[in-house]
Amino acid sequence: MGMILMLLLFLQSLTTSIESTTAKTHRGVSFSYPHFQHLDVKQGIEETKLNLTRETESKEQNGKLRLVHRDKMISLHDSGGRHDPGRRFSDRMKRDVKRVASLTGRLSYEAEAFGSDVVSGMEEGSGEYFARIGVGSPPISQYVVIDSGSDVIWLQCQPCDQCYHQSDPVFNPANSASFAGVSCSSVTCNRLENAYAGCSQEGRCHYQVSYGDGSYTKGTLALETLTMGRTTIQNVAIGCGHKNQGMFVGAGGLLGLGSGSMSFVGQLAGQTGGAFSYCLVSRGTGSSGSLEFGRESMPVGASWVPLVHNLRAPSFYYVGLSGLGVGALQVPISEDVFSLGEQGDGGVVMDTGTAVTRLPTAAYNAFRDAFIAQTTNLPRASRASIFDTCYNLNGFLSVRVPTVSFYFTGGPILTLPARNILIPADNIGTFCFAFAPSPSKLSIIGNIQQEGIQISVDVASGFLGFGPNVC
Structure with missing residues (x-):
């Protein structure tokens, strides 16, 4: 080195x-x-002060995405007093306490905790950074939370038995030419490990990811095409959630960036070289961060x-x-x-x-x-x-x-x-x-x-x- x-x-x-x-x-x-x-x-x-300008589609190439902080998402999904700086600060700290409690509970390793459902690093409503990606063929734009402590990628899907409100229409896999269910006997299904939630009568692989406060996402595992900027990635394993509980400020799902095999980073190790780079920005008018995948994103110096x-x-x-x-x-x-x-x-x-x-x-x-x-x-x-x-x-x-x-x-x-x-x-x-x-x-x-x-x-x-x- x-x-x-x-x-x-x-x-x-x-x-x-x-x-x-x-x-x-x-x-x-x-x-x-x-x-x-x-x-x-x-x-x-x-x-x-909040910047109330609506976010536009990312025009970055080579898989580079803009990252939007939660406070900017509030400008699209305001619910009353959340434009007040003191209120936003207080809410952010409350979310943070829950997040830390969830992480420390998850990492305390008490014997009885083993063998339970996979618990994401993200607490309900505590997604801090969001990216805009395309899902399916043709690509349908969706906001997703990015989380470095989670592995499973998931998205709310129709038909929705139970879905929370999101900013974009809920993704309909019936309209995507690239959507393909995953069988229970497949290697991909086996990689779910504790997130595996059984088989359907048709032999399709089911998943479930639970959160520290009891919120969750449940559905079927599928292979789908994701679009980031002008980069298209085929056959990405995602959870298609038909029963979801939580409040993610308009986001349609989550992009797991953890180091596990089912995360976006783990799945694309062959294409990205197991490397990604990000820059976070939360404060400042008109500012946004970035998320980029691949060895070319590794900086010199x-x-x-x-x-x-x-x-x-x-x-x-x-x-x-x-x-x-x-x-x-x-x-x-x-x-x-x-x-x-x-x-x-x-x-x-x-x-x-x-x-x-x-x-x-x-x-x-x-x-x-x-x-x-x-x-x-x-x-x-x-x-x-x-x-x-x-x-x-x-x-x-x-x-x-x-x-x-x-x-x-x-x-x-x-x-x-x-x-x-x-x-x-x-x-x-x-x-x-x-x-x-x-x-x-x-x-x-x-x-x-x-x-x-x-x-x-x-x-x-x-x-x-x-x-x-x-x-």
Whole structure:
């Protein structure tokens, strides 16, 4: 692999002021980084406003998709007060608590949990990012939730015994020339494993995926053609859900990006080389992220860290984290706090569906205290939702905040942009430290901390990369 280089990543959309720098050595690699950055408070407040422009079809080629954050979907499916920034913030944190509870429950590995239905990493209504794809022949456009913690791809289908509301007409397989049911004796059906839900009288394979709160999707497994931009992929195994319960903000289904064999990544390993790249954007008017598949999506100049395989949770993307930095200091936290246990507990997961980064309580407390010690110049505010460290930045145009860094196993360091450290809790200047304690040993790097940074996952080679591009 050669020398893995340290990454210092700052969003191009921000003006970062470097007031002083520190030179250090981590894992034998020398680097320097700024002690402080400037957070654009005015821009942060402005970005709490929803962009009500309707999304148009993606014109990207080579399978590259635009990613739309949930807040933009709300502009298409408003239900009253959800245009209020404080309400959206509160709702997002409530969803996040459910998501984390679902993940930690799934990864606690109590003996009685084994042999149950496959539980997706996505909680009901907690889809955070959406993509627009074409399904069938001719292709019918549908919004789908993307989820790095799920494997099964599924879509609501007619005839609907029970379907939730979605923005597009429910997909009708009778109108698709490429739709083909999967027999129970097929290899594809066998790959469902715990998602297998028996056979129909006609010998067709049935699936079921359950969620942590009791919502679910049930139906038949089929092979279908998916269209992404101008790229067409044939014979993709999807769940055709005839009985579905949940609220997915208009999305017709889910595109699983986990590392399992039934995920989109796993199924297309031969065509994509087991590689994909994404860039998440949630705030800002007129902005959108991207999702791209294939080895050509792997950037030159990224900072790569090895993926850590957890036999107990093979769908998730674990990475090795050795420490955290605030300003010029490395926070005194034992590396063991972030390690993956022999029983599959603990460890650090990269997750697109969790918003806020979670850390084991002892690590979080030390990390938070180090941040507070270097922000004594900022006026404090009362806690907001899950956040115990907030600031009243009303009237400020910009403020100086200490740099926050993730120290990864093997040497790379990811330095976060200021906007990924303090986030607005409302539209009147309350900003909160965007981290929270984990209810378990599990650490989760959430999508707020991933925002604006190109994330590349090379499943085949076993590495995850940061940068060098931004969005």
